[in-house]
Amino acid sequence: MAMPGIADAKLAPGFADPGRDSQRVFRAALAAMAEPGRIATLDLRLQPTPPLGLAQSALALTLLDFEVALWLDGPVAPAADYLRFHTGVRLAARPEDADYCLIAGPLPPLSSFKAGSEEEPEAGATLIVAVAGLLGDGPWRLKGPGLPHEGRLGVGGLPADFAAQWAQNQRAFPRGIDLFLCAGSRLVGLPRTLTIEG
């Protein structure tokens, strides 16, 4: 594949201070996984790179490098040059080969992603999904590690049968996939241990 020159591609800048910014984003991601359903807002000077939202860009710049494989769905495919330039990430042709997936279109069935093995469940994929909206007091009732009480969450723009798919993902534990849902600069974590009802 012919690589466009850097000047031709008009790439947006990455983090202003890569070390510091990625540390802050990582701590937000860590807290999001440790406290599922809590909506975090990233306070970050980062120029979002359409079609990626700010939280999606920030998570990608924080977590990706040449050691992992990334799959992009159709709507975020234009971000490929940006991500390869800033992170050196390898692109995977198929979702089942990817460690990380950036998704902005309709969410493919969860069964199409890598779930790891019983011995190495950590090989399960991490999905960074753009959603239409996040609501702290939504219809989902959340239970699981990280939650002292039942949590609530509303998410706009996921498939209608998402809860059923998620229940299947949870039943496969310790195999499974983990999700970050992103809306603009806001993000929420759904680790595979989480129970979603409603």
Add this chain to the structure above:
Amino acid sequence: MKPSSPAMAGEPSANYNFAFLDEQTKRMIRRGLLKAVAIPGHQIPFGSREMPLPYGWGTGGIQITASIVGPDDVLKVIDQGADDTTNAINIRRFFARTAGIATTERTDRASIVQTRHRVPEKPLRAGQILVFQVPTPEPLRWLERREAETRKMHALAEYGAMHVNLYEDIARFGRIAKSYDYPVLVNGRYIMSPSPIPKFDNPKLHMSPALQLYGAGREKRLYAVPPYTEVKSLDFEDHPFRIERWTEACALCGAGDSFLDEVVMDDAGGRMLVCSDSEYCAERRAAGHRGKAAP
């Protein structure tokens, strides 16, 4: 959070990357930590780096702390409960130098507590992170030497051998004789080593508001327990798990609810029991509590 004890805070050394580790290594560890939190109690291999101190001095914990720490964090480091031992002081100084962060001896002021072999007596709160230094991350290692086998045992949740091992203790001694590194079952799925903390500290891991991260540098493993997660010490219905108790209180502060260390005072058999948690003991003494050997 504002640094509370700026004594050791300052500009990080210009000769090192922030917090010593390079960004590539931090990213690798961070990816592992996110998966560790999503799979509580499961050990994840990582590319443990050579650190400027030998294995056994907390290189696993240090690499985790280096990967999570930011300029606004306040770090406490304890070694067997004490803030003032060589290992604890050196690790605090290491991060003060390479990251320029504030350090503290007060649990309630710390955002990150790195620990060797204790959990602070003072309860932790939500938002705090407890980083454990782990020598032997595999709880089944004493029963099965082959890594390929122990991985399979975890994969299949085939933990019968561990229960037999505990039962053998009961048959031989009338009780489960393990007093530290007492195995736990995390979220009903994985048997995990809580690191060599005394079993006295095991109940503090259960439903803890703080996030627990575990790092083993030599063994190249990391694992985690999210906040508010079930951590059950293994036992039997007729031999329930019990923590150790002392007939005496701390000789310095008079505390009857803390973990006590036995200190040899002379060569005539003189002994003293004192709090292992130096901060807890000092705070109680400052508040006027006195033990029987208090000056």
